[in-house]
Amino acid sequence: MPLLQAENLTFSYDKKHNVIKNVSLSVEKGEYIAVIGRNGSGKSTLAKLFNGLVKPDSGKLTVDGFDGNDKNSLFEIRKRVGVVFQNPDNQLVASIVEDDVAFGPENLGVPREEIGKRIDFALKAVGMEKFRHSSPTRLSGGQKQRIAIAGVLALMPEILVLDESTAMLDPQGRKEVLDVVEKLNKEKNVTVITITHYMDEVLNADKVFVLSDGEVVLTGTPEEIFKEKDRLKSLGLELPLAAVVADRLKEKGVALPDGILTNEGLAEALCALKAKI
């Protein structure tokens, strides 16, 4: 049974225009999932549906066997699905890092000694243990966002949902956060659902869902998705930079292979080409 399963989820804020239409998807334990779509495609609403912040008008959400429509299991779902939001400033509750990380476990009624252990674990997992007694206001955007991730990890979630969590960060901060998330996925087997409009964040994913106008219009591995270039363009999405460069080079007659997506892939192909000449 999948860890998270959505069946025909439909949701509207005003009961007129559906923001999410008939979305069905399933996520297995340990997977790295990317949901992409341009602004207004319903991405963030989907994140809120996943953790029960909003309730679907129809359809069914199941997380680890708990039914999202059952009011009593709301807490169980929130415990299992941790969401990191876009603006790091607006999700930190306390003025000291360790107090903020403690907020989640405190809410769950975790005993004191155990909270201390969880803070150790969470801060170590995001590489911020040195800042335990600092004030978040003095940290950089990437560091703040890592604290926000630690705050969610302290709840010991099964699934980490990143709702455009890198959108407000500079390239350095984005890299910090993405590295931490990838490490969590690989080493701690945390299931990750990253919701983004940055195409290059999709490349590491096991599975990609393309969302447009509240509907899942494409599903597949990154390679499969990026093959549908024209489809993506018509949805207002851009290919990763390396793929665009490779395409343009091919147009100019450079004999590059198909399916180049990453900078490394492009570099390799170009080197191979040079070796041939």
Add this chain to the structure above:
Amino acid sequence: MKEVAFGQYYPAKSFVHNMDARVKILAVIAYIVAVFLVQSFQFMGFAACLLFVLIATAASGVPFGKVLKSIKGILFFIILSAILQVFFNATGNVLVEWGFIKITDKGLLNAAFIVARITLMVIGASLLTLTTSPVELADGIESLLTPLKWLKFPVHEFALIMSIALRFIPTLLDETDRIIKAQKARGADFESGNVFKKAKALIPVLIPLLISSFRRADELADAMDARCYSGSKNRTKYKKMHLTWRDLIGVLVMAGLITGVVYLNITGFLAVVV
């Protein structure tokens, strides 16, 4: 813009820093009461309070200049009340008379008395905020207000609101700064004109600030919900406050000060009556 003048937390490890926040809050309240109990003719009382503040400052490891700076914010208020006393207190022996202005010895004495009283009070209060982090302060107040739970007063919520407000002060100051710059870039003028014009010029700063605060509040609420917040029910606390020998010493010193001041008051009162 980032520096809030009045008693911003001064991180350090010291005797006073390590005291229990609850004891410090109660001590400051007792101290302020003591300062107010001292009558104008009892210089001994003020000397006792001053001595207390000096000892407390020395034990707090906060540089003396930093403590004195806390008066800066209300300097205007202190000077104003001194001037009012000097010029408009008509009792006592007249020293200088100039038109309708009379300066009397009692007026001067009262002015000095008021300056001493306010200064001592502010220094004592800022010593609390200088040595106690906002979180400790909020926790301390929550703990002290706990008996009010019995009257159905939402103590936990009150403390949470307070600590979140403190947490967002620097964020909102940053934002104000950004909005002011953005409006300046659009040609807004905040410097020229009289007080009213300047106040009016701030409207284009306050409205965006207000709107963004609501947005922030909304997002924060979502983030708190997402982290399983559901009020004070079944909630545990990571930080536990406990009393140590430092607090005992603090309480004893405080008790000494209060006793001294009350003793001076009673003997002073008896001297006047008898």
